[in-house]
Amino acid sequence: MNSYSQEVTLYKQFGGHIDFTIIGNSMNLDENGAFSNCVINTSSSATLNLTDDETIKGAYLYWAGSGPGDFGVQLNNESITSQRNFNAVLETVDLPYFSAFYDVTAQIISERNTEYTLSELDLTDIISAYCPNGTNFAGWAILVIYENPNLPLNQINIYDGLEYVPNELSISLNNIDVIDTIDSKIGFIAWEGDAFLSVNESLYINGNLIGNPPLNPNDNAFNGTNTYTNSDELYNMDLDEYSIQNNIAIGDDTVNIQLTSGQDFVMINTIITKLNSQLPDATISIDNFQITSCNNRETQCYVTVYNNNSTKELPVNTSITIYGDENLLATTFTTSIIPINGSESIEIPLIIPESILQDFELKAVVNEINPVLEIRTDNNEYFLFINYPLPPVLEVQSPIENCNLGFEKGIFDFSDIYTEIITTVGSDVTITFYPTEEDYLNDTAPINPNFDYENISNPQTIYIKATNDLTGCYSYVTLPISVYNCPPFIPDGFSPNGDGINDEFNISGLYDIFTSFNLEIYNRWGTLVYDTNQNKEPWNGRLYNTKELVPTGVYYYILYPNDSNYKTVQGSVYVSR
Structure with a gap:
């Protein structure tokens, strides 16, 4: 008999004042076989009964059956999708079988002692191919690990997979440390065992033949029985437990299991060992x-x-x-x-x-x-x-020059620079602008790039820091900003009539900017009628010596910016009433 299967290996360990029990039930109406009814249930029930001083530490649901797998079921109307799957293929008839797993600890702790019904395990559409060779089956089991302060300190190992028993199967269980053999036991969740097939079917622990007659005879270990309920009508599955205290020795670090079967197709899904042990586990x-x-x-x-x-x-x-x-x-x-x-x-x-x-x-x-x-x-x-992440990569920033608005002050908009940097380095990087190197180093006085900024010196260096939010890794780049004297705007006339509107010869961008300027006003005969500078008022159309309004007409000015970047400007201005 040839088959593909998955090796049974260690899944989980528990230590403490603990023990285990198993509940479950078959979906088969009777023992399968060539002459049995080709009918199977989609639900069945079993009852959990723990004492008041037994505390649940873990509960694991296994279900299995013929076919490629039904991995969505319900337990007491709670929908479950398998977390781990196991498969086997009986190559002689090219038929697949499956087992599935789900950790139901939370549900079993919540519902505790009650009747549990597994439903929606529906194989009715596929078992017809399995009935002729007697391998149509489905069933489920819940392995429960519980703590009881009255128990000795035990080590429980859970091994699972899906291994079939051909003529002979050997499984070596490791991670064992036997300190005392008293009350040592081994449990099995196995599928597709038939009571009427007992050809050379036996179970050996460390080379010793074991059984539990009359429920589990030495020559028919997997025979559709439930040790926990003493039932022999658990058709085509086995929930069996055996004492092994006489089959192991103090100091053993492995347990060797040997199963033989001359005819019955048996699949081992889960093996549980309980040994008295007093060791740490770092x-x-x-x-x-x-x-x-x-x-x-x-x-x-x-x-x-x-x-x-x-x-x-x-x-x-x-x-x-x-x-x-x-x-x-x-x-x-x-x-x-x-x-x-x-x-x-x-x-x-x-x-x-x-x-x-x-x-x-x-x-x-x-x-x-x-x-x-x-x-x-x-x-x-x-x-x-x-x-170790590299710091965010920032591009060198081009200097920004804006017009001097007075006393070497300017207004700067950093919002586009901020948006461009964020787009480049990603949203998980924080961008911060600082007005000085000291502020950058001390994380003080950050600049909000969404608001206009007025420089505090000219020129000034802005420090832009990029910090990775996940690691704190950062880098920085400098942004030089400065202001310069933009060309002043000279109006071509004004009307000093006292109405408060355009009463002065007001040259925009001159005062507080060209702070060393001189401005001279002449009449048509070349006579100086007014002069001014940073410290004097703009010309209001009056003679500087008599304060009388000058006549309507054209006057001439000479503006000396006294700025190396600008030449002297001459022009005319019309004074009207």
Whole structure:
């Protein structure tokens, strides 16, 4: 008999004052076979009964059947989509089979002792191909791990997959540490076992034939039975439990299971072991790796050492080693005894070698130096890929020159520059404008780029800082700004009639800008009638010596800007009434 299947391997471990039980039911109406009715249910029920002092720690639903798979079911009307799937193919008849998994811990804790109904497991459309060779089946089971303070300290290992039993199947269960053999047991969730097929069907633990007669005879281990309800009508599935305290020895670190079957097509889905064990189990996590600034090699690594799923305290001075791309970066030790299900958090200063920047793999290892004996040694490492990001790249900014509005002041609009930078570097970067280098260094007096800005010196250097919001990595670029004297606007006339409108010869862009200017006004005969500068009032159409209004007419001016960028300007202005 040939088949494709998935190896049964360790899924989860528990430690403490714990034990397990299994509930479930078949969808078959009777034992399948060539002459059975080719009919199957889509729902069935089973009841969970725990005592008041038994606290649920975990609950796992498995369901299985003929066909490529039905991975959406309901448990007590709660819709479930499988989280893990297993498949097998019986190649001699080219037929597939499946198993599915879902963690139902929260639901079982909430509903606790009640009748559980699995529904919507509908294989009615596909089983006709399976009935002739007697492999039409469907069923479900819930494995429940519970804690009871009156129990001894135990280690429970859950192994799952989907392995078929051809003539012989051997499964080696590792991650075992036998401290005491008392009350040790093993449980099975298996599918498609038939009571009437008992040809060379046997179960061996560490080479010893075991059984549980009369429910599970030594020559018919998988026979459609339920140890937990003492039922022999769990058609085409088995929820069986066996004592193995006489089949293991103190110090064993593996349990070897051997199954044989001369005819029956049996699939092993889940194996559960309970052993008395008193050992710690050290694990570690990297909680935070602090990048203080871009490419800063001095940093802090924050780790937590756990002693979860253990049955003994983790001793003080358990080692912690930190590696960067296999380069040893630091070694330290726990400072306290870590109790069962306890933890200790530790801050470790690091200096990252320049050779491994920018990107590297950070590895934390617990219990590596002078290791203490523990339940598992394959869960002592934690990996974290570190990406030292480059600072945001900012383009060099072109200088901005605006007109002098007076006393070397100007108005500047940074909004377009801000928008262009954000578009270039991305929305996860914060852009900040600062008026001076000191403000940039101290993160003070930021400029809001959405409002007009008046310079505080001329010229002035604006500092633009780009900060990566995720890492704090930053860069900056400078923006030179300055004001210059724009050409003044000289009107061609004014009317000093006292109406408050255009009463003065007001040259826009002259006062407070060309602060050294001189302006002279002459009549048509070349006589000076008025002169002014930064410190005198504009000409109001009166003679500077008599204060009398000049007659209507054309007058001539000479403007001396006294600015190296401008020449003397001569022109005329008309004075009207």
